[in-house]
Structures are given as structure tokens and as C-alpha cells.
Amino acid sequence: MSCEHVERDLHAYIDRELGAAEASAVRQHIIDCLECRRRVTELEGLGRLVRSTPYVVAPARLRARVAAQASGRWSATRLVSLAAVAVVVLAVGGGVTLEWRSTTAIDPLTDGVVDAHVRSLMADHLFDVESTDQHTVKPWFLGRIDFAPPVTDLAPIGFPLLGGRLEYIEGRQIAALVYQRAKHTINVFVLPDAKEPSAEEVRAIRGFHVVHWRGDGMAFYVVSDLNQAELRDFAHALRAP
Amino acid sequence: MATGRFEETVLPHLDAAFNYARWLTRNEAEAEDVVQDACVRALRFLTSLRDDNARPWLLAIVRNTWYSRLSRRSHFTRGIGADDGDLDMPDAALDPEEQMLQQHTVTRVRSALEQLPVDFREVLVLREIEGLSYKEIAAVLNIPIGTVMSRIARGRERLMNILRLATNMEALR
Numbered sequence: 001m002s003c004e005h006v007e008r009d010l011h012a013y014i015d016r017e018l019g020a021a022e023a024s025a026v027r028q029h030i031i032d033c034l035e036c037r038r039r040v041t042e043l044e045g046l047g048r049l050v051r052s053t054p055y056v057v058a059p060a061r062l063r064a065r066v067a068a069q070a071s072g073r074w075s076a077t078r079l080v081s082l083a084a085v086a087v088v089v090l091a092v093g094g095g096v097t098l099e100w101r102s103t104t105a106i107d108p109l110t111d112g113v114v115d116a117h118v119r120s121l122m123a124d125h126l127f128d129v130e131s132t133d134q135h136t137v138k139p140w141f142l143g144r145i146d147f148a149p150p151v152t153d154l155a156p157i158g159f160p161l162l163g164g165r166l167e168y169i170e171g172r173q174i175a176a177l178v179y180q181r182a183k184h185t186i187n188v189f190v191l192p193d194a195k196e197p198s199a200e201e202v203r204a205i206r207g208f209h210v211v212h213w214r215g216d217g218m219a220f221y222v223v224s225d226l227n228q229a230e231l232r233d234f235a236h237a238l239r240a241p
Numbered sequence: 242m243a244t245g246r247f248e249e250t251v252l253p254h255l256d257a258a259f260n261y262a263r264w265l266t267r268n269e270a271e272a273e274d275v276v277q278d279a280c281v282r283a284l285r286f287l288t289s290l291r292d293d294n295a296r297p298w299l300l301a302i303v304r305n306t307w308y309s310r311l312s313r314r315s316h317f318t319r320g321i322g323a324d325d326g327d328l329d330m331p332d333a334a335l336d337p338e339e340q341m342l343q344q345h346t347v348t349r350v351r352s353a354l355e356q357l358p359v360d361f362r363e364v365l366v367l368r369e370i371e372g373l374s375y376k377e378i379a380a381v382l383n384i385p386i387g388t389v390m391s392r393i394a395r396g397r398e399r400l401m402n403i404l405r406l407a408t409n410m411e412a413l414r
Contacts, residue, residue: 011390011393011394011397012375012390015368015375015393017374017375017390042401043397046397046400046401046404047369049350049404050350050354050365050366050369050370050400051369051370052347052350053347053350053351053354053370054347054351055256055260056259056260056263056269057256057259057260058255058256058258058259058276059259059273062255062259062273062276062277063252063255065277066252066255066276066277066280067248067252069277069280069281069284070247070248070252070280070284115249118249118253121253122252122253181372182372183370184372203293204293204294205293206249206250206253206293206295207250207253207254207293207294207295207296207297207298207299208253208296225254225257225296225371225372226372227372227373227374227377228374229374230372
């Protein structure tokens with residue numbers, strides 16, 4: 001593979017948007033080519049710089065106003081001005097719909113973990129035990145639940161562990177581990193499941209990505225608003241540390 | 242009923258909506274107005290939302306809201322578009338890249354991003370900060386994935402050049 005060839009794919013490569021074969025061709029090239037390896041380091045450094053800018057969350061008063069609108073208190077004049085843009089928005093909405101049509105129904109447990117993820121972000125109750133140390137988080141679960149969720153700190157590959165908590169979803173006791181990637185919170189829900197191990201399965205539900213698999217007598221649900229490719233990387237690392 | 246669905250599917254993405262609006266408008270007060278208007282629209286068009294696409298769907302509405310506000314303002318003329326030829330600044334870097342990158346403070350990076358034409362700025366924000374996939378960005382901007390890829394590539398080049406230039410200016414002082 002030539003440098004020009006690689007240069008064209010480099011952005012898609014660092015964004016994990018290449019297919020497996022293309023990605024491995026680029027990876028092979030950058031092992032051999034110092035110049036392209038420098039480019040990758042430089043682009044990844046640029047990405048980290050952009051992510052280091054402060055993330056300003058929506059002000060509380062905006063959240064309150066929007067919630068009030070949702071409960072029906074909005075004026076008629078607003079409605080009139082809306083009519084003008086209705087066509088545009090519908091066109092865009094329609095375009096998105098085609099891309100993200102869901103194919104299967106959502107089972108209650110999957111639906112429940114997505115709800116729990118949202119609750120953990122909104123109610124500000126992320127942790128029962130807050131620690132970046134796996135040796136603190138792991139024993140915390142002992143004696144509280146009758147299974148041992150694997151607790152691994154993935155900070156070396158950019159997914160630091162933040163803590164854990166207990167959840168009750170669909171009448172089941174579930175261990176939740178909290179990780180972070182840049183500004184994105186990742187919740188890993190673990191519960192006992194004796195069924196056959198399964199491959200990872202990725203779904204998009206209400207704007208969040210959910211990676212699910214079974215293994216070692218447990219079922220795993222990884223939920224985040226992080227993009228699919230990086231969330232898959234995370235799941236792989238969690239599965240085979 | 243609609244209220245419950247709105248709270249469940251749209252409100253969790255309010256931070257993303259606000260962050261995106263803030264980068265589009267470069268002004269927090271304006272961003273608040275845009276997001277509030279966008280939420281009114283989102284509520285109105287809730288039926289066009291499928292359960293699994295809430296985030297790109299809301300971000301697309303934020304973007305449309307912003308552009309329809311802009312077009313209502315007579316003094317507004319659209320800046321240099323992403324596809325208006327190559328205006329990249331000359332490559333003035335002499336130092337090793339790593340060193341260059343480390344010198345930058347958060348403020349400088351933010352200001353460099355703000356200097357980027359909005360077409361490049363928004364794809365970088367959606368990709369690097371919001372972590373959207375190319376496919377999701379294509380849906381938010383309503384453009385082909387190929388265009389997303391080239392805007393991201395050129396946006397990064399331009400940002401790198403702005404940062405290099407800032408670094409060299411600093412060195413001259």
C-alpha cells in the first residue's frame with residue numbers, strides 16, 4: 001500500500017470508520033512507514049486537543065424551560081412561525097428515519113438498561129462506590145451480590161474506570177460499572193446469565209448505543225452515547241483484557 | 242403521552258444539543274435560544290422520530306433552527322463555504338508536531354476552532370466532541386458520507402494550520 005493511498009484513508013482510519021480489511025492494510029503500512037505513523041500521532045493529538053476544550057452542559061434554566069414547554073405551556077404565535085420550517089424539518093427527520101430504522105422489537109431488559117443509563121446521567125447518581133481503582137470497586141460488590149462482575153481499569157487504552165453501583169431492573173439485581181471516554185459516560189450493566197456465550201450485538205436505542213453479549217455465565221450490556229466503533233473497541237477490551 | 246416520550250427520548254440529549262448550538266453560534270445566550278426553539282420544533286415533530294435515532298434527529302433540528310434564524314437576518318451573508326476551493330494557509334511548521342501540539346492551551350484550541358468556517362467547525366465538533374459516526378453526521382447535515390469524510394479531513398488540516406500559525410507567532414514574540 002502506498003503512502004498516498006494511506007493518506008486518503010488516514011482520517012477514516014483514526015475515526016474507526018474503515019472496514020476490517022482496509023483498516024488492517026493501513027495498520028500494516030503505518031508499522032513500516034515512519035512518515036505515516038507520525039501523521040497518525042499528529043491527527044490523534046489534534047483530536048485530543050479538540051476534546052480538551054471545556055464541555056458546557058445545558059444551563060438548568062434552559063432545561064426547566066424546555067421541560068415546561070413539553071408539558072403543554074407554549075404560545076400560539078410560536079406555532080405559526082413553526083409552520084414555515086415544517087417542511088425542512090420533516091424532510092430531515094425523514095432522511096434520518098431511513099438510516100436508523102430499527103428492525104427488531106426492544107426486549108424489556110434492554111429497554112430497562114437504557115432507562116437506567118439515562119437516569120444515572122440525569123439524577124446525578126452515577127456511583128455507590130466512586131473509585132478509579134479496580135481493587136476498590138471489585139470488593140465493594142462482594143457481599144452485596146452473589147456474582148462477581150469483572151472489574152478492569154481500561155485507562156491505558158483511554159477508558160478510565162470511575163466507579164460502580166447497584167441497579168434493580170426488571171426485578172433483577174444488576175451490577176453497573178461506570179467508565180468514561182472523553183466527555184462520554186459508559187455504563188456497563190452485568191447480571192448472571194447461564195445461557196450459551198454469544199457474539200457482541202450492537203443496537204441503537206433512543207439515540208444511545210447498546211452492545212450486548214453473554215460470556216462467563218454473565219450477560220453484559222454496555223450503554224453510551226459514544227459512537228458505535230469506539231464502543232465496540234471498548235467492549236472488545238472489556239471482554240478480553 | 243407526547244410529553245412522556247419527549248422527556249424520555251429528547252431531554253437526555255439536551256446537553257449535546259446545547260454544546261452543538263454553542264459551537265454553531267459561538268454565543269451561549271444565542272445557543273440557549275436556538276435550543277429552546279429547536280425543542281419546540283422537536284416536540285411538534287415528535288411523530289417523525291423513530292425510537293433509535295433521537296440524538297442525530299435532535300441535532301439536525303438544532304442545525305435547521307439555527308440556519309432558519311440566520312436566514313431571517315438581513316445582515317447575514319454566509320461565510321466561505323467548505324467547497325469553495327482550497328484556502329488552506331501555507332504550512333509554516335518547522336518544529337516537531339508533538340511539541341507543537343503540547344504547547345497549546347485550551348483557550349487557544351477553542352479560539353482556533355471558532356476561527357474555522359462553520360462547515361468545518363461543525364463536523365469536527367460532532368465527530369471529536371460528540372463522538373458521532375460519519376453516518377450520523379451525514380444525517381444531521383443532510384449530506385453524503387463522502388462529503389462528511391472530505392470535510393473532516395480538510396477541517397483537521399485547517400485547524401492544524403491555524404494552530405501552527407499561532408505557535409509560530411508566539412515564537413516570534
